[in-house]
Amino acid sequence: MKKIIYYILIPAMLMLNAACSDFLDEESKTDIDKGKYMLNASEAETVLLGVYRNMVTDAMYGYHMSILFTMGTDISQVEGSTNENFRIIPTNSFSANQAEIQNTWATLYNSIYNANDFIEEIQRKMVNYTDTDKSLATIYIAEARGLRALYNFELVRRYGNIALMANTAMSSQHPSSFVQEDPIKVYEFIEQDLLYAIENLPYAIDDSSRRNSSFRLSKGSVLGLLAKVYATWAGYPIKDESKWEKAAKTAQILIESGKHDLLEDYEQLWKNSGAGVWDSKESLIEVSFYSPTTTGAATDPVGRIGKWNGVKATAIAGERGSNAGNVKVVHTFILDWRNYEGDKRRDIAVANYRYDPQKTLWVKGASDTEDIAIANDADPLKKQKEKQNYTPGKWDTEKYVPQSNKLINNDKSNVNWYILRYADVLLIYAEALNEWKKSPTAEAYTAVNIVRRRGYGLPTNTTSNVADLPSGLNEDGFRQAIRKERAFELAFEGHRRLDLIRWGIYYETVKETAGALGTWWSSSDSPNYAVAKPGFTTKGKHELFPIPQRDMDLMSQFKQNPGWQ
Secondary structure: OOOHHHOOOOHHHHOOOOOOOOOOOOOOOOOOOHHHOOOOHHHHHHHHHHHOHHHHOHHHHHOOOOOHHHOOOOOEEEOOOOOOHHHOOOOOOOOOOOHHHHHHHHHHHHHHHHHHHHHHHHHHHHHHOOHHHHHHHHHHHHHHHHHHHHHHHHHHHHHOOOOOOOOHHHHHOOHHHOOOOOHHHHHHHHHHHHHHHHHHOOOHHHOOOOOOOOOOOOHHHHHHHHHHHHHHHOOOOOOOOOHHHHHHHHHHHHHHHOOOOOOOOOOHHHHHHHHOOOOOOOEEEEEOOOOOOOOOOOOOOOEOOOOOOOOOEOOEOOOEOOEOOOEEEOHHHHHHHOOOOOOOHHHHHEEOEEEOOOEEEOOOOOOOOHHHHHHHHHOOOOOHHHHOOOEEOOOOHHHHOOHHHOOOOOOOEOOOEEEEEHHHHHHHHHHHHHHHHOOOOHHHHHHHHHHHHHHOOOOOOOOOOOOOOOOOOOHHHHHHHHHHHHHHHOOOOOOHHHHHHHOOOHHHHHHHHHHHHHHHOOOOOOOOOHHHOOOOOOOOOOOOOOOOHHHHHHOOOOOOOOOOO
16 A cells, blocks of 8 residues: 555545636536445545645645745755746746746645545535444544645645635635635634644554554644644734744643654654655654656656755666756855754755766865865865755755665656654744743753754753753744754755744845855855845745736735735
């Protein structure tokens, strides 16, 4: 049953459609007799697996939400110095007509429709189930509501002022009747879905009900997600600071449960994702990509992880495909990280090499020895142009993808994507405690220090003068330490831009990064950081995506997000 949830199963197609509606792209146009399916829990589970299906598409975690939409921050930027072609979105030079913005909006709504359809249908059918199947059906409903919450969360935090599709009947409305829901109401709907899921899902380690729980939501998944939802709700643009207490208390339940923990070795995370290995100890929500071959069709359950955001590589016929390496590391981020002696995560997260066809340091010239190249890399002012080519190293397909999981393709891979890790929850807990209590508590220090100790390769339950944060930090000092720690621990995993936005400092951070790069760069030519060019990133505009223009044209009651008119 390896990664079966990402195949389009024939029975699942009875309910989950690939067609799009004329508006919001979430309604099935296929007239199917649903009365002949989902007659027991086994059939229902097959359909439920399809509710996950869109997660592997380019419009969701296969490309857009994992890679394309995440750049233009203080830690990552897009390859090149222009805003052409694939660089339009990472440089914030797109419009409301941008196809990728429309496709992700549509696919998220399609996913919500699928979740609604499943929930409504199983609730009708389960009255005739056996008692055992009714228990399973309750778990499946909780799972679907957790997924619906995730999809709504992605919509509201990226697009802001959205329509809330609470049921499939709403899909029959005329486009002109749709209104934008108050984002607070959307968050309340997400909260109720996740509270239901928390009440009815088992922890992954305790799950004896589902035939296979790999890559499936669990109680730990939805507890962690709800903590993150509360932390986002507390920040920009809603700024409901009462939610910090809820974020802390929700994360505390997960932490004190003892059902999840950090892996002992930070690098093991990337060995697992490269090999397609599911380990629920730290992985709370993970997208699994797997296909022995790829045809290039949209239905292939493969992504671009490691191809776009991995180590640049040339193709070798029969051995490997090429890796574009289009995500570049902002070098001032590396310079900052160099101040933290002993942190082993930096050299795992950042690759100063490429494969062409062998592993070669970017800073190594034709006549350089390896020692000279390493010395150049340690000097912040040498080989500056080459250092702008450093890429994320977590998805190094040559290092972490075994032959059994390789896909020899120039564009697609079988590498998995973490949406939520336990380390993220520990840092949310520390942040929320500090914001709620207006100063860091002992529990907040413990949570962040556990993450840091693991990053330094030290035992997590033993204090360390090297890894632990200094004691006596005030509220703002601890806040800044947490923000820096999230950049280090979660580097390039899709969180940074959304973090900067919820902290209300996205625009300011982009501008500060441009200044820092200019200071570092000794040449007369300015370094490549197109997102900060005048007119590209605008405060009060680029914190949200625009409502896609096609939908604005159809839904006459909608108002465009600020700055996108």
